Amino acid sequence: MSISLGVTEHPHGHLLYRGAEADVVLGDWQGLEAVFKIRKPLTYRLQVLDEAIRRQRTVHEAEMMHLAKSAGVCTPFLYNVDIQSSTLVMEFVRGVRVKDLVASLSGTQLDGTFFEFGGDVAKLHRFGIMHGDLTTANVVRSDGRLVFVDFGLSVRTTRIEDHGVDLRLIKETLVGAHPGASARALDALNRGYASVVGQARSRAVLKQLQNIERRGRYARVT
Amino acid sequence: MSTSLATSTVRRASCRPTMRRYVLGVESTAHTFSVSVVSSDGRILSNTKSVYLPPEGSGIHPFEASQKHLGAAPKVVADALETSGVSVGRLCAVAYAMGPGLGPCLRVGAVVARTLASSLRVPLIPVNHAVGHIELGCLLTDSKDPVVLLVSGGHTMILAYSDNRWRVLGESLDLTLGQLLDQFGRHHGLASPCGRAIEEAAASSSNYLRLPYSVKGNDVSFSGLLTASKVLLDGGVSFSDVSYSIQETAFAMVTEVTERALAFTGKKEVMIVGGVAANRRLSSMMCDMARRHSAVVAMTPLEYSGDCGAQIAWTGWLAHTCGIQIPVPESNVMQSWRLDRVDIPWRN
Numbered sequence: 372m373s374i375s376l377g378v379t380e381h382p383h384g385h386l387l388y389r390g391a392e393a394d395v396v397l398g399d400w401q402g403l404e405a406v407f408k409i410r411k412p413l414t415y416r417l418q419v420l421d422e423a424i425r426r427q428r429t430v431h432e433a434e435m436m437h438l439a440k441s442a443g444v445c446t447p448f449l450y451n452v453d454i455q456s457s458t459l460v461m462e463f464v465r466g467v468r469v470k471d472l473v474a475s476l477s478g479t480q481l482d483g484t485f486f487e488f489g490g491d492v493a494k495l496h497r498f499g500i501m502h503g504d505l506t507t508a509n510v511v512r513s514d515g516r517l518v519f520v521d522f523g524l525s526v527r528t529t530r531i532e533d534h535g536v537d538l539r540l541i542k543e544t545l546v547g548a549h550p551g552a553s554a555r556a557l558d559a560l561n562r563g564y565a566s567v568v569g570q571a572r573s574r575a576v577l578k579q580l581q582n583i584e585r586r587g588r589y590a591r592v593t
Numbered sequence: 594m595s596t597s598l599a600t601s602t603v604r605r606a607s608c609r610p611t612m613r614r615y616v617l618g619v620e621s622t623a624h625t626f627s628v629s630v631v632s633s634d635g636r637i638l639s640n641t642k643s644v645y646l647p648p649e650g651s652g653i654h655p656f657e658a659s660q661k662h663l664g665a666a667p668k669v670v671a672d673a674l675e676t677s678g679v680s681v682g683r684l685c686a687v688a689y690a691m692g693p694g695l696g697p698c699l700r701v702g703a704v705v706a707r708t709l710a711s712s713l714r715v716p717l718i719p720v721n722h723a724v725g726h727i728e729l730g731c732l733l734t735d736s737k738d739p740v741v742l743l744v745s746g747g748h749t750m751i752l753a754y755s756d757n758r759w760r761v762l763g764e765s766l767d768l769t770l771g772q773l774l775d776q777f778g779r780h781h782g783l784a785s786p787c788g789r790a791i792e793e794a795a796a797s798s799s800n801y802l803r804l805p806y807s808v809k810g811n812d813v814s815f816s817g818l819l820t821a822s823k824v825l826l827d828g829g830v831s832f833s834d835v836s837y838s839i840q841e842t843a844f845a846m847v848t849e850v851t852e853r854a855l856a857f858t859g860k861k862e863v864m865i866v867g868g869v870a871a872n873r874r875l876s877s878m879m880c881d882m883a884r885r886h887s888a889v890v891a892m893t894p895l896e897y898s899g900d901c902g903a904q905i906a907w908t909g910w911l912a913h914t915c916g917i918q919i920p921v922p923e924s925n926v927m928q929s930w931r932l933d934r935v936d937i938p939w940r941n
Binding site: 389390391392413414415416417419420421423424470503504505506508524536537539540543544546547548550551583586587588589 | 692693747748749753755756758760761762763764765766767769801803806808809810811812841842845848849852853855856857858877878879881882885886929930931932933
């Protein structure tokens with residue numbers, strides 16, 4: 372975790388990670404080692420807007436983490452949902468984020484990881500789930516499997532457009548944060564995606580991804 | 594291209610005044626025609642402008658704007674040189690905004706720059722306007738390795754430098770923040786740019802109306818927000834209430850995705866550049882957000898946050914230190930020129 376703040380005291384344990392919208396705290400829940408994902412009030416947002424967003428995302432994330440399992444994709448086990456404090460309590464997944472893994476992977480390992488990544492995303496899509504936040508920081512390699520986290524922005528949808536937006540974000544993250552590995556990783560990701568949803572659907576989603584990129588400013592899509 | 598000389602040349606030039614060199618830059622991408630002279634040690638010696646103002650209720654008409662620029666150009670160039678106190682013979686290069694922007698406007702700046710460069714027999718340097726915003730921001734705020742929020746009529750992007758490019762970490766999937774505000778303002782009968790009028794109207798309201806809040810991963814989308822805001826206005830809601838609500842919603846979206854980029858990269862500086870950086874509500878939200886991550890927010894001074902010649906002249910100097918130039922016969926303009934396609938050798 373790139374901005375781990377070390378052992379910072381927190382009511383539930385110690386802070387593992389301060390994300391954009393939540394503090395991730397490692398603590399104890401009924402004798403189990405657990406992660407507390409606490410969506411703290413963001414004071415830059417109007418209170419009424421902020422409360423609505425935090426409550427909606429917390430509840431929604433809990434539902435979608437569960438649903439993703441039905442789609443055949445690994446997500447942490449959920450122990451508790453506390454709407455009052457916008458807190459999710461879940462299993463602590465031991466592993467390394469794909470974000471922190473990319474640089475150390477060999478070519479074939481990169482192919483394997485992103486083929487699997489693409490396949491899992493396709494499983495979500497086939498099940499009508501758009502993850503909505505597919506950065507390399509939100510997928511953890513643990514015990515040989517990929518575990519997907521951060522479903523707060525996910526959407527139930529089968530639209531090609533929404534699935535294209537999902538793939539676009541992975542592409543943006545790879546090109547933006549892992550430029551050296553992006554071409555090969557994307558290629559493997561697309562193959563993995565197609566292996567689950569089939570060539571026709573995969574082509575349609577990639578075509579839509581191009582359309583989305585064209586809408587961006589000054590874009591020249593090749 | 595002598596890339597390896599980049600930083601050492603800058604440093605050497607800054608400690609030896611006798612070695613100081615001067616670059617003239619021409620900005621002409623949209624409503625502003627501006628010329629600036631900067632010195633190699635990072636001083637802005639002049640920054641004169643002529644700004645095209647469209648009639649009420651409308652946006653920039655590219656041809657009209659270009660005609661205004663054409664008429665203003667000789668005086669703006671002469672003023673910039675005179676204010677700087679640098680005689681034309683001492684210029685070591687002429688830089689121009691090659692893109693992105695409005696074709697007719699870009700061509701005026703290109704013609705002026707080509708003419709100067711050929712008659713003075715100095716290199717002509719193509720500069721990406723958006724890179725110009727960022728590099729000038731870094732010069733003026735002394736930011737070293739920031740997450741950049743570029744918000745203007747032409748851009749809404751969150752960026753960070755890595756591996757020879759400014760990399761896009763998030764952006765708007767449709768309208769830019771400037772377009773959102775301008776199109777909303779014009780719907781109310783204002784002329785572009787409408788940001789200041791909206792900020793003033795918003796200051797007199799605290800009545801928040803729920804509007805679509807659309808964050809898609811690291812990206813934002815403003816088109817639904819624009820439509821909903823127009824519908825409220827058409828339905829008789831006061832301009833100040835809708836202005837307040839559109840600002841609170843759009844700025845919170847932009848702040849959220851900037852926060853995501855900050856958390857993702859682990860960087861400790863945020864820099865806001867571009868015309869919308871002038872908005873105080875946006876900057877206060879950004880400061881509030883950055884505090885949570887122990888990061889500092891760098892604000893480009895108002896005079897230089899919008900389009901100006903200095904951004905082109907300074908970036909032109911940086912490019913010049915790496916030997917970047919373009920032969921006059923090839924010095925076209927590029928209306929669409931994404932900034933993540935531009936190599937940044939001076940940061941290596």
